[in-house]
Amino acid sequence: MSSALFDLTGRTALVTGAASGIGARLAVGLAEAGADVGCLDLDTQIDHAENTAATIRSLGRNATALTGDVTDAASIEAALDTHLRQLARLDIAVNCAGINHSCPAEDMADADWRRVIDVNLTGVFTCCRAEGRHMLKTQGGSIINIASMSATVANRGLLQAHYNASKAAVKHLSTTLALEWARRGIRVNSISPGYIATPMISGPEWKPKTDRFAEDTPWDDSELPTTSSAPPCSSPATQLATAPGPTYSSTAALPAGKDVCARLGCSSSTPDRWRACSGRAVAPA
Numbered sequence: 001m002s003s004a005l006f007d008l009t010g011r012t013a014l015v016t017g018a019a020s021g022i023g024a025r026l027a028v029g030l031a032e033a034g035a036d037v038g039c040l041d042l043d044t045q046i047d048h049a050e051n052t053a054a055t056i057r058s059l060g061r062n063a064t065a066l067t068g069d070v071t072d073a074a075s076i077e078a079a080l081d082t083h084l085r086q087l088a089r090l091d092i093a094v095n096c097a098g099i100n101h102s103c104p105a106e107d108m109a110d111a112d113w114r115r116v117i118d119v120n121l122t123g124v125f126t127c128c129r130a131e132g133r134h135m136l137k138t139q140g141g142s143i144i145n146i147a148s149m150s151a152t153v154a155n156r157g158l159l160q161a162h163y164n165a166s167k168a169a170v171k172h173l174s175t176t177l178a179l180e181w182a183r184r185g186i187r188v189n190s191i192s193p194g195y196i197a198t199p200m201i202s203g204p205e206w207k208p209k210t211d212r213f214a215e216d217t218p219w220d221d222s223e224l225p226t227t228s229s230a231p232p233c234s235s236p237a238t239q240l241a242t243a244p245g246p247t248y249s250s251t252a253a254l255p256a257g258k259d260v261c262a263r264l265g266c267s268s269s270t271p272d273r274w275r276a277c278s279g280r281a282v283a284p285a
């Protein structure tokens with residue numbers, strides 16, 4: 001990636017779910033492009049969020065670890081206030097916090113359905129609303145929501161009706177907010193990663209499934225991509241964050257209202273398909 005083209009120097013980002021996995025990698029990726037970053041996660045994960053912030057500081061950028069629960073609007077508003085006090089600006093928000101859970105639909109408890117929808121969907125809306133209110137005042141910003149390939153495809157063997165439904169809704173929420181806010185200076189997009197080996201899918205119960213994903217990967221690779229081996233995750237976020245102008249258009253190269261597929265290592269994509277998908281959605285203007 002060209003650093004001149006994707007330069008975030010002088011910009012400030014807030015990343016939720018920044019203590020672990022994809023969120024931690026995205027936070028560092030934005031810092032590598034020059035941004036200062038607020039790293040938000042649950043208070044139980046503050047040490048890990050602090051580790052992400054320390055990595056960012058070691059790159060010469062400013063970073064702060066913030067506690068917040070995306071299911072609690074007051075805690076997100078308070079975290080955003082702290083972010084603005086400590087880092088002064090909010091140009092980019094990456095809403096990555098999420099959970100997974102597996103259960104056959106016919107046995108699913110109401111509480112499990114609600115928990116996944118609360119964190120993955122309502123949590124993203126709660127963050128977008130707080131970030132959007134601030135960005136509307138400052139008349140500019142880029143919001144990037146982390147959906148999933150499960151927003152679009154239902155993968156064999158995964159019993160996660162609530163997760164898939166939440167991610168499909170995040171994708172459409174992003175398009176809808178893009179339409180509402182594009183003319184007022186805010187671009188909203190989503191990224192749909194494929195499987196990436198993070199704590200979310202690394203428990204023993206996931207082993208048979210991840211073995212199968214790796215087996216189905218359409219090239220000679222026995223491992224799932226990790227957050228260090230999978231560039232599609234950090235590069236679309238940086239590319240979306242650096243995009244010029246708030247344009248809602250189906251043809252603009254770096255628009256608002258787009259879902260960028262970053263699929264690697266999954267049965268439903270091939271390298272060619274990934275390249276085609278990624279190239280179309282994120283190629284610079």
Ligand SMILES: NC(=O)c1ccc[n+]([C@@H]2O[C@H](COP(=O)([O-])OP(=O)(O)OC[C@H]3O[C@@H](n4cnc5c(N)ncnc54)[C@H](O)[C@@H]3O)[C@@H](O)[C@H]2O)c1
Nearest residue numbers: 017019020021022042069070097098148195196198199200
């Ligand atoms: N790993 C994959 O294969 C994959 C694929 C597609 C999409 N995703 C999505 O990417 C995002 C990150 O997933 P990951 O794989 O890095 O998982 P992860 O478990 O490593 O990280 C998720 C982070 O979100 C935080 N979080 C959970 N609930 C929260 C809450 N209520 N408030 C604030 N923070 C909260 C967790 O503490 C954790 O740090 C999720 O939205 C996930 O659905 C992951």
